[in-house]
Amino acid sequence: DLQGVDLAVTGVPFDQAVTNRPGARFGPRAVREASTLQTFDPPYGWEFDPFSECNIVDYGDLAFDYAQISAFPAALKSHIQTILNADVASIALGGDHYVSFPILQAYAEKYGPVSLLQFDAHSDTWPDDDMSRVDHGTMFYKAVKTGLIDPSRSVQVGIRTTNENRLGVNAIDAREVHETGPVAVAKKIKSLLGDAPTYLSFDIDCLDPAFAPGTGTPVWGGLSSGQASIILRDLAGINILGGDVVEVSPQYDSSGATAVAGAHVAVELICLWAHRHKRTDDPMFLLKVLLGACGVIMVLGLLWIRFAPIYKDSWHVTTRAERDKAFMGGVIRFLPAAGKSELSQLLAVIEQAPRTKYIAGGEKEGMGTYVTRTKVFGFPDFTTLWLSDTGLHIYARVRFGRIDFGVNRARVADWLSQAGLADNS
Numbered sequence: 001d002l003q004g005v006d007l008a009v010t011g012v013p014f015d016q017a018v019t020n021r022p023g024a025r026f027g028p029r030a031v032r033e034a035s036t037l038q039t040f041d042p043p044y045g046w047e048f049d050p051f052s053e054c055n056i057v058d059y060g061d062l063a064f065d066y067a068q069i070s071a072f073p074a075a076l077k078s079h080i081q082t083i084l085n086a087d088v089a090s091i092a093l094g095g096d097h098y099v100s101f102p103i104l105q106a107y108a109e110k111y112g113p114v115s116l117l118q119f120d121a122h123s124d125t126w127p128d129d130d131m132s133r134v135d136h137g138t139m140f141y142k143a144v145k146t147g148l149i150d151p152s153r154s155v156q157v158g159i160r161t162t163n164e165n166r167l168g169v170n171a172i173d174a175r176e177v178h179e180t181g182p183v184a185v186a187k188k189i190k191s192l193l194g195d196a197p198t199y200l201s202f203d204i205d206c207l208d209p210a211f212a213p214g215t216g217t218p219v220w221g222g223l224s225s226g227q228a229s230i231i232l233r234d235l236a237g238i239n240i241l242g243g244d245v246v247e248v249s250p251q252y253d254s255s256g257a258t259a260v261a262g263a264h265v266a267v268e269l270i271c272l273w274a275h276r277h278k279r280t281d282d283p284m285f286l287l288k289v290l291l292g293a294c295g296v297i298m299v300l301g302l303l304w305i306r307f308a309p310i311y312k313d314s315w316h317v318t319t320r321a322e323r324d325k326a327f328m329g330g331v332i333r334f335l336p337a338a339g340k341s342e343l344s345q346l347l348a349v350i351e352q353a354p355r356t357k358y359i360a361g362g363e364k365e366g367m368g369t370y371v372t373r374t375k376v377f378g379f380p381d382f383t384t385l386w387l388s389d390t391g392l393h394i395y396a397r398v399r400f401g402r403i404d405f406g407v408n409r410a411r412v413a414d415w416l417s418q419a420g421l422a423d424n425s
């Protein structure tokens with residue numbers, strides 16, 4: 001059941017198209033087993049966890065009759081079409097490299113001609129016009145000839161075998177990778193692919209036999225696992241539609257290192273797909289970002305309200321509405337004292353405040369405390385005003401926090417003097 005699935009990983013245990021050593025039929029099983037060695041933390045080097053953001057399933061292996069080789073291509077194409085028709089992407093675990101051909105047929109029928117990004121020791125474009133032949137060294141020749149891929153926007157990486165018939169496919173051989181470095185190679189690949197829809201096929205023999213000996217046709221001088229990992233991670237952003245990891249033959253590698261490399265490549269392909277599609281195509285993505293930003297702003301606002309700095313010596317007293325607005329903003333805005341006129345405004349505000357209780361003597365010796373209750377944009381506040389030996393004090397508690405501030409006594413005396421009032425007024 002592919003309902004609600006974003007990406008399906010599927011095994012293709014087929015190796016009857018090889019020209020040399022068989023054994024890639026055991027690749028899917030070995031890669032799955034090796035994947036259990038990876039940490040359950042997010043993949044290293046990525047800013048997100050695709051296994052948290054995407055619905056990824058193991059769709060099992062393709063079922064086919066091993067004795068009916070001629071029926072295999074159609075069976076695999078139909079298998080991938082079932083996945084694609086459910087609007088789910090696929091990552092295939094081979095199997096020899098021929099499996100890429102029926103998969104490309106399914107992708108081309110849905111998306112049209114695609115770009116091929118091929119990591120390989122071999123070009124796999126040797127001439128073969130017999131479409132009934134099942135050969136892991138000629139399938140990309142057929143893919144170009146039948147219009148499944150666009151050679152001008154396709155790239156082969158790690159090539160180190162001779163084939164003059166490249167059919168116009170761009171090539172970055174292994175020596176160029178070693179001489180220019182993986183970062184430069186990744187940039188070149190991205191410039192060649194552009195934003196074209198891309199299928200990524202990774203033949204494990206792209207890696208040097210020192211890093212991946214378990215394969216059918218190993219060739220020396222290949223990429224290191226470190227180079228491959230840097231290239232793959234630096235390809236983030238390419239328009240990848242799907243991909244495969246092929247030619248893992250575990251029986252030729254008692255250490256299991258080849259299967260480990262294959263499992264890591266598979267995870268990188270998942271990350272590349274999720275980085276491009278799930279993080280941007282999710283219809284709720286922008287809403288999630290907006291809600292997240294609003295949450296951050298709200299938290300910062302509440303912290304400001306709670307810990308707003310208190311300024312001494314001056315108090316901006318204006319209309320009641322403006323004072324309420326200042327309260328709601330979490331901070332009283334202050335201006336230099338303006339003498340008599342500002343004192344008049346101060347007295348007017350105090351007189352207009354709805355006094356619900358008067359405490360003779362108050363909490364400060366020799367002075368009174370007014371307790372007022374009002375509404376601040378619908379939120380209740382509790383405000384206390386008192387005059388002490390040090391000055392005029394305001395303490396206000398609102399639902400989001402509190403405000404506590406005062407005016408220096410000398411400043412109050414100056415206002416009183418300018419107003420022609422006695423200090424004890």
